[in-house]
Amino acid sequence: MILEEARKRYIDFFVKRWHVHIPSAPIVPENDPTTLFISSGMQPLVPYFLGLPHPEGKRLVNSQTSFRTEDIEEIGDNRHTTFFEMLGNWSFGDYFKKEQLPWLFEFLTSRDEGLGLDSRKLFVTTFSGDAESGMMVDAESVGIWKSIGIADDHIFSYGARKNWWSRAGVPNKMPVGEIGGPDSEVFYDFGTPHDVRFGEECHPNCDCGRFIEIGNSVFMQFIKQQDGSFKELPMKNVDFGGGLERLVAATRNDPDVFLIDVFNTARIMLERRSGNPYGSSAHIMRSFRIILDHIRAASFLIASGIRPSNTEQGYVLRRLIRRSIREVGKLGIKDAVLADISEEFGAVYAGTYSFVLEATEVIREELEKEERQFKKTLEHGLRELEKMGNHVDAFTLFTTYGFPVELTMEIATERGVSVDLSAVQEQMEKHRVLSRTGAAQKFAGGLADHMEKTVRYHTAHHLLLKALQMVLGPDVHQRGSNITSERLRIDFSYGQKMTPEQKAKVEKIVNEKIIEALPITRIVMKKDEAERLGADHEFGANYPEQVSVYSVGPKSATEADPSFSEAFSIEFCGGPHVRNTAELGTNGARFRILKEEASSSGIRRIKAVLE
Numbered sequence: 001m002i003l004e005e006a007r008k009r010y011i012d013f014f015v016k017r018w019h020v021h022i023p024s025a026p027i028v029p030e031n032d033p034t035t036l037f038i039s040s041g042m043q044p045l046v047p048y049f050l051g052l053p054h055p056e057g058k059r060l061v062n063s064q065t066s067f068r069t070e071d072i073e074e075i076g077d078n079r080h081t082t083f084f085e086m087l088g089n090w091s092f093g094d095y096f097k098k099e100q101l102p103w104l105f106e107f108l109t110s111r112d113e114g115l116g117l118d119s120r121k122l123f124v125t126t127f128s129g130d131a132e133s134g135m136m137v138d139a140e141s142v143g144i145w146k147s148i149g150i151a152d153d154h155i156f157s158y159g160a161r162k163n164w165w166s167r168a169g170v171p172n173k174m175p176v177g178e179i180g181g182p183d184s185e186v187f188y189d190f191g192t193p194h195d196v197r198f199g200e201e202c203h204p205n206c207d208c209g210r211f212i213e214i215g216n217s218v219f220m221q222f223i224k225q226q227d228g229s230f231k232e233l234p235m236k237n238v239d240f241g242g243g244l245e246r247l248v249a250a251t252r253n254d255p256d257v258f259l260i261d262v263f264n265t266a267r268i269m270l271e272r273r274s275g276n277p278y279g280s281s282a283h284i285m286r287s288f289r290i291i292l293d294h295i296r297a298a299s300f301l302i303a304s305g306i307r308p309s310n311t312e313q314g315y316v317l318r319r320l321i322r323r324s325i326r327e328v329g330k331l332g333i334k335d336a337v338l339a340d341i342s343e344e345f346g347a348v349y350a351g352t353y354s355f356v357l358e359a360t361e362v363i364r365e366e367l368e369k370e371e372r373q374f375k376k377t378l379e380h381g382l383r384e385l386e387k388m389g390n391h392v393d394a395f396t397l398f399t400t401y402g403f404p405v406e407l408t409m410e411i412a413t414e415r416g417v418s419v420d421l422s423a424v425q426e427q428m429e430k431h432r433v434l435s436r437t438g439a440a441q442k443f444a445g446g447l448a449d450h451m452e453k454t455v456r457y458h459t460a461h462h463l464l465l466k467a468l469q470m471v472l473g474p475d476v477h478q479r480g481s482n483i484t485s486e487r488l489r490i491d492f493s494y495g496q497k498m499t500p501e502q503k504a505k506v507e508k509i510v511n512e513k514i515i516e517a518l519p520i521t522r523i524v525m526k527k528d529e530a531e532r533l534g535a536d537h538e539f540g541a542n543y544p545e546q547v548s549v550y551s552v553g554p555k556s557a558t559e560a561d562p563s564f565s566e567a568f569s570i571e572f573c574g575g576p577h578v579r580n581t582a583e584l585g586t587n588g589a590r591f592r593i594l595k596e597e598a599s600s601s602g603i604r605r606i607k608a609v610l611e
């Protein structure tokens, strides 16, 4: 089955069961400080698991473009990709286990409505409980799987490390305010021989590659409390996620996801340009997979507005491109090829994600620019390497000049120069640990453990946008934002540098609104009605028919009577927000602009704090 067909069948299957199809959220999250990229379908939906009513109702379905940075270095096997589509269906306090598991089974196995997988190849796993956090075994799911007809020897139970899902991992790792629950996973048995390097016996969670996870139903039920205990959420939720590429691979009964249709034209182009068939050796296959994965991901990221740089999302993008360039070199391709490969992906996804095709020119520009720059880095590194003579310091070459260690090793070996590998490895390990710690901080920073501060910044962001419009004029619109528990950042349309007087005026207005202690109200209404009210929204964003609108003030506003005409600010927004602007002044905090600078042509950027 081709990917388009599998995606369509999934959406249709759940729409038929009264789910509303929502669009994929942008892969680079807005207003979510917890992460650089959307890495699962549930991420943009967190407020709704916490009890906020979703404007589209209690049953949703979509396919979410997702990106996972954790395993960039691991790409090269037959089943891991950084970019993927995650099929998701959700219940917010509506159906639960006894509907979810049978529906999922029906979708996976039905020939008419689903994927037509052979049920004898499906294995399932359930939660066996967790003594440390006191979480109980999920016997109900075992019973449901049995009642559907899954044989006893196809049902396995594991502890929290495998069958508990939260964005932070096992219960004890979850920060205060984080949500999670037990899950039940489905694995497809590709029947490949077991590799004993991964353990005596094979089982669904063995990493030898015989079993591949194709879906995960999370029963999102708990929230972590201040004292470390867990509280039940106001309602029982379902959060299902299934890797679309892997599901398609299962329909082909071949575990190599790089052989599914979406990679075909790019793979064939690489074969032609390198003169190597994809399967000709393990090394060649690895290089192909890295290039195919990384360039598909890079195309989506550039089309979503990310540019190669040395920080945050831009740094991840740069790594993807540079690793691809090295693999292209290993395949013996001399000319620039990345942009041509990217164009193949633009064409493949034109029907569903046309923005990639529309960004063809800018993607080409960025990839070619990066290819040129990286070549310079290599030339520079080579000169330094020559200067080092017989004492090649691979670590300095890497850290100071960005020169890949692998390449140093190759050239040193060629020239018969000995390099102290253990020293390099030790240094590299230290470097890896450091950057991993940095990454972990980045991914943990914000929302969950500092929930309240982040939410305050979100409300301050609304006040700031309105104040900017009052001071600089009504043509000021939001063009991007990023909020953490330490500060807020807004990009907005305005052609000039702000004067100190303008900045002071904006600060004064925001601080006045904090002192006035204005209530915040949220109403769900039709999109055109919200537009008529003049609610601010981000240009180009995709909004559903029913939208959630937040207003600040007036003092008398209630949800029953929000008095929109007298509100200070009205914006389309998913929340969450504080209840009253007074909360922004907690501990005597005042709003202050830290920095005002150009972001890009016609766009200014402000960083501000509440301190």
Ligand code: SER
Pocket (backbone or CB within 6 Å): 039, 040, 041, 042, 088, 165, 216, 217, 218, 239, 240, 241, 242
């Ligand atoms: N949140 C779960 C996952 O990412 C299921 O959607 O696997």
